[in-house]
Structures are given as structure tokens and as C-alpha cells.
Amino acid sequence: MIPAPSSRDQAHLLRLPNWLGDLILSIPAVRLYQSWLRDRAPLLVAGPASLAPLAPVLLPGLEYLSVPRWPLAFHSEIKKRNVASAVAFPNSLRVALEIFPAPYRAGFERNWRNPLLTETQPRRTSPYGFIHIADQYLGLLEDLGLPKGKKELPAPPPSLPKPAEAPTKRYLAVFPGAAYGPAKRWDPASFAAVIRDLVREHSLEPILMGGAGDGESCQAVAEAYGSDIRDLSGKTSTLDLAHWIAHASFVLCHDSGPMHLAAFLRRPGVAIFGSTEPAWTGPLGDTITVARHKVSCSPCFLKVCPLDRRCMTRLTPEEVLSACRHRLAPA
Ligand code: SF4
Structure with missing residues (x-):
């Protein structure tokens, strides 16, 4: 006790x-x-x-x-x-x-x-x-002797400063990396397809984000996207990241730290799950939708897929887009 x-x-x-x-x-x-x-x-x-x-x-x-x-x-x-x-x-x-x-x-x-x-x-x-x-x-x-508690996040901080470099128009924060390992990462071409449609439908400015180790994932998405896209991977501190997320109109990410930060800051978004399990590490609150294609080997919790990454490849851009549209629809 x-x-x-x-x-x-x-x-x-x-x-x-x-x-x-x-x-x-x-x-x-x-x-x-x-x-x-x-x-x-x-x-x-x-x-x-x-x-x-x-x-x-x-x-x-x-x-x-x-x-x-x-x-x-x-x-x-x-x-x-x-x-x-x-x-x-x-x-x-x-x-x-x-x-x-x-x-x-x-x-x-x-x-x-x-x-x-x-x-x-x-x-x-x-x-x-x-x-x-x-x-x-x-x-x-x-x-250990304490009373029972509830898994509820406290109210988010009232306001965080908007980064000086943030666009004046609404923006979409995209996190294509996952420090955990490649098994958690969705296909760059699929990310690019979803970004393209969200930009067209909602006039959002897409911004690729992530830590220093996410540069490759961001670059792969930028290449698949084709047009000009800002890539801030490795250029923001963890505190900057919170400020960027706090002012994002939408967050697209994996099961990752930024997903939980977005949930903490009550930002709307979609999180892609593959080898992990939303019932175990899913976002708290109700602002993030989980997008997942359940396959028989999932969740395996592996960092590198020993099979053919079917939990990721079978999740289509259309499915993710539909989850994003649902979230972005006016209430
Ligand atoms: S083993 Fe199955 S659940 Fe695990 S990463 Fe590969 S496809 Fe996904």
C-alpha cells in the first residue's frame, strides 16, 4: 500500500x-x-x-x-x-x-x-x-491502495501560441512516421492520395511533420504527393509540435505520440493502426477516429512485419478518406 x-x-x-x-x-x-x-x-x-x-x-x-x-x-x-x-x-x-x-x-x-x-x-x-x-x-x-479512477483526460490548456511560421489558412498536420518501427507505417502513396483529396475538398494546407527520425517517411510521402508540400520533420521541438497540433484543423497520423498529443489537445483527426491494438493503446477522448483493416494476424505488436504488411496494404485510401470526411463534416 x-x-x-x-x-x-x-x-x-x-x-x-x-x-x-x-x-x-x-x-x-x-x-x-x-x-x-x-x-x-x-x-x-x-x-x-x-x-x-x-x-x-x-x-x-x-x-x-x-x-x-x-x-x-x-x-x-x-x-x-x-x-x-x-x-x-x-x-x-x-x-x-x-x-x-x-x-x-x-x-x-x-x-x-x-x-x-x-x-x-x-x-x-x-x-x-x-x-x-x-x-x-x-x-x-x-x-496499491488508491481509489478507482477514470481514464479521462483533463481539460486541455486554454490556449497555446500559434507558431509564427504557421500558415494563415487552415492546415492539415500529417505524421507519416512511427518511431516504433516500419510495421506501423502506412504506404506513402496512400498517404499522398488522402492528402490530395483532403486538400481539394477542404482547402487545407498540408504540412508533413515528425521528429528527426521521420525524415525518410516524410520525404517518401512528399515524393508520392508530387506537388509542393512543406516538410517540417526534424525541424520542430516537442513543444513546437504541441503548438502546431493545437492549431491544426486536422491531424492524420499513425498510432504514435502525435496521435495522443492531438487527442490531449482535442484536435480532430484520424489515426491509422496496423500491428498494434486500439483497445490497448487507442487515443483517449473522442476527437480521433481509428482507421484499421483488421486481419487475422493483427495485432502482432511487431516492429517489422514478418509477412506481407497486409494490415497496412489492405487499408485503402478510400477507407481512411471516409473516416476523415466523417470527422471533418460539419456537426
Ligand atoms: S504480422 Fe500481420 S499484423 Fe503484424 S505487421 Fe504483419 S500484417 Fe501487420
Whole structure:
């Protein structure tokens, strides 16, 4: 059981997931923990330095600690902050090492790291299907003694600045990359076909976006598209990305961090799923439509397809376009 706070001098720590999407899916659990603590003790959150600039957008009012590359280098921070209780959402050995100086350390059960934690809980499973990751995080806290929570995102920040380079006309933010691996990436020609129709039908300016590793995917879509198209891949920070998404009229993406960011910011969009499972990592809220062609081998959760990528190739531009049209239709 997470120890009830006994003094305001003792902090509680939540070690957040390392991936942007998972971090966003942990937000309902973070808010649950915060409301359970109320003002009885300070709540700190910790995560990768790469996501620190987004923390004020995603978790306003909470102090975010960037974890150093070397896990033991985090020990001085745990001691300095007088952390009495640390709960880790990632199930890695590395994270169990990071929080080791905290007297109470809890997380998901995983054989070889269990001795490093003072309490472990199994991941929740269901004979009827997948349990969403957001419910896994809430379930962990519930199993550690907190009340039941709901997988609902808090209200988005009231306004984020529009990037100075953003067009004055309405724009379509397209994310053709997926850091997870090629099994998650839809065909560039299919992306191009959907973009073309959306531009024609809705007068949107298309903008290709993504991180530094998404340059190739964006370039492939730009080539398939043929006409001039702006490519901002690798040119925006994670915070810039939030600003671009916040002002996009529509977002077209895969099951990825930008999909969850768009859901967090309540932007309308369509997310293409292939080797992964929407019931497990689907977007929260109701602004993103999932486009998927269910095949018998899906979900396989593989990064590289050992077959013929049928979960992606059988999803046609017409199907995705129809999902986009449905989303873009006036209410
Ligand atoms: S094995 Fe099946 S689900 Fe997995 S990537 Fe290949 S086609 Fe898609």
C-alpha cells in the first residue's frame, strides 16, 4: 500500500513512462494520485529529459524532474527531495534502479527486478480482451491502495501560441512516421492520395511533420504527393509540435505520440493502426477516429512485419478518406 503522507516535508514521486504516447496515457493516473494526496504532501513527476519541455503543457502545476542517462545519478535527487514513496509506471530494471533510495518503491511485477521494489503488482489482464494502457496505470494505483479512477483526460490548456511560421489558412498536420518501427507505417502513396483529396475538398494546407527520425517517411510521402508540400520533420521541438497540433484543423497520423498529443489537445483527426491494438493503446477522448483493416494476424505488436504488411496494404485510401470526411463534416 502506498504510505499515506505523514508530513509535507516528504515528497511522493511518480516515474512517468518514457514514450510521449504512454506518458499522455498515464495522465489520468497522475491526476488521480494528485487528488488523493491533495495538499498533504508534494507530488513530483519524473521522466525523460526529452519530454521535459512538454511537461508544463501536459501536467501544469506539477514539478517535472528529468532523469539523467545514468540511473544511479538520480539517487541524489531522490534523497535531496526527501522522496518517501516512489511509484514507477515503466516496468524496466533501469527505472527500478533510479528510484532505489526511496523507502517505498512500487511498480508492475517483473521477475528479475522485483527484489529492487518494496511492492509489486501484476499487470491487469482480462479473458475478454485487452486492458487499455491508461487503465493499466490506474489499475496499478488502485492495487496499491488508491481509489478507482477514470481514464479521462483533463481539460486541455486554454490556449497555446500559434507558431509564427504557421500558415494563415487552415492546415492539415500529417505524421507519416512511427518511431516504433516500419510495421506501423502506412504506404506513402496512400498517404499522398488522402492528402490530395483532403486538400481539394477542404482547402487545407498540408504540412508533413515528425521528429528527426521521420525524415525518410516524410520525404517518401512528399515524393508520392508530387506537388509542393512543406516538410517540417526534424525541424520542430516537442513543444513546437504541441503548438502546431493545437492549431491544426486536422491531424492524420499513425498510432504514435502525435496521435495522443492531438487527442490531449482535442484536435480532430484520424489515426491509422496496423500491428498494434486500439483497445490497448487507442487515443483517449473522442476527437480521433481509428482507421484499421483488421486481419487475422493483427495485432502482432511487431516492429517489422514478418509477412506481407497486409494490415497496412489492405487499408485503402478510400477507407481512411471516409473516416476523415466523417470527422471533418460539419456537426
Ligand atoms: S504480422 Fe500481420 S499484423 Fe503484424 S505487421 Fe504483419 S500484417 Fe501487420
